[in-house]
Amino acid sequence: MKNKFKFIIIFNQTNITDHKDKKVNKILELLKIDHEVEIFKSYTEVEAKDIYKNLKQKKFDRLVVAGGDGSFSLAINEIIKNDLNEKLIGFIPIGTANILKFEAGINNKVNDIYNVLVSENFKKVSLAKINDRYFFLMAGIGFDSKIVKSVTNQLKKYLGKIIFILKGLQYFLFLKNNKMKIDIDNEEVLADWILCANSKYYAGSYNITKETDIFDGKLIAFIFEDLTRLKLLQYIFLILAKGDLSSTKSIIKKDFEEIKIFRINDKLLSQVDGENCGFDEKIIIKKTNKFVNLLVP
Numbered sequence: 001m002k003n004k005f006k007f008i009i010i011f012n013q014t015n016i017t018d019h020k021d022k023k024v025n026k027i028l029e030l031l032k033i034d035h036e037v038e039i040f041k042s043y044t045e046v047e048a049k050d051i052y053k054n055l056k057q058k059k060f061d062r063l064v065v066a067g068g069d070g071s072f073s074l075a076i077n078e079i080i081k082n083d084l085n086e087k088l089i090g091f092i093p094i095g096t097a098n099i100l101k102f103e104a105g106i107n108n109k110v111n112d113i114y115n116v117l118v119s120e121n122f123k124k125v126s127l128a129k130i131n132d133r134y135f136f137l138m139a140g141i142g143f144d145s146k147i148v149k150s151v152t153n154q155l156k157k158y159l160g161k162i163i164f165i166l167k168g169l170q171y172f173l174f175l176k177n178n179k180m181k182i183d184i185d186n187e188e189v190l191a192d193w194i195l196c197a198n199s200k201y202y203a204g205s206y207n208i209t210k211e212t213d214i215f216d217g218k219l220i221a222f223i224f225e226d227l228t229r230l231k232l233l234q235y236i237f238l239i240l241a242k243g244d245l246s247s248t249k250s251i252i253k254k255d256f257e258e259i260k261i262f263r264i265n266d267k268l269l270s271q272v273d274g275e276n277c278g279f280d281e282k283i284i285i286k287k288t289n290k291f292v293n294l295l296v297p
Contacts, residue, residue, distance in 0.1 A: 093113075121297065142177070149269060192227035258285070267281060
């Protein structure tokens with residue numbers, strides 16, 4: 001006899017298209033055949049946070065996030081804040097980049113996603129922290145954070161991944177760096193960009209390292225001291241051809257427990273799991289002992 005589960009589905013309606021809506025509804029129809037399903041739709045971050053807060057009073061077996069990497073990033077913070085991290089978490093990938101689906105090996109087929117959600121297979125996703133916010137993929141300060149900040153929800157909805165390519169080209173052509181001071185392993189480095197990776201994938205299905213993934217509990221910092229257009233082209237080539245940024249001497253790569261980043265002139269602009277995280281005077285990125293249990297194939 002099959003186990004009967006009570007599912008809570010949190011469905012991010014931001015940037016939703018008819019195709020994505022139909023995909024989620026097909027999965028819900030399959031779940032409702034043998035299981036109990038309660039769905040909550042959120043249109044803003046404030047609404048989503050209220051939903052997670054109210055889950056503390058509910059009895060359920062599995063929590064499923066239907067959205068993108070940003071939706072899952074918000075979810076892990078609210079799950080920890082509201083003491084829900086003992087629950088098994090499912091993911092329905094309907095975002096723009098959906099890096100999580102590549103990390104976890106989740107494909108886009110409705111039946112396959114359903115099979116993952118009702119399975120007993122799960123892994124612990126290791127969480128890192130940037131200031132007071134947890135993340136599971138990456139945190140970037142510099143080149144990529146400017147791109148992320150410039151992309152609105154409306155642009156993502158209508159243009160999808162192409163908008164990141166267009167904005168990337170714009171910031172490549174009009175490259176303007178903002179130096180920051182980085183304190184790591186008792187060394188001080190001045191740099192234009194830093195990318196701290198908990199994941200091996202970046203910007204979708206592109207490998208940037210072979211040394212970690214979201215289940216390893218390992219943090220890698222890629223520090224770009226002197227960022228130029230020519231070097232950016234080299235980094236793109238390394239990602240596409242080798243799936244690893246480590247082979248170039250123009251990047252400092254370090255495994256780390258904690259890293260501190262200080263402004264020199266302008267405030268520090270960061271992106272976390274592909275979402276704009278705003279400006280700060282100082283940023284601390286570190287490992288934590290926190291995790292969430294993700295259902296996987």
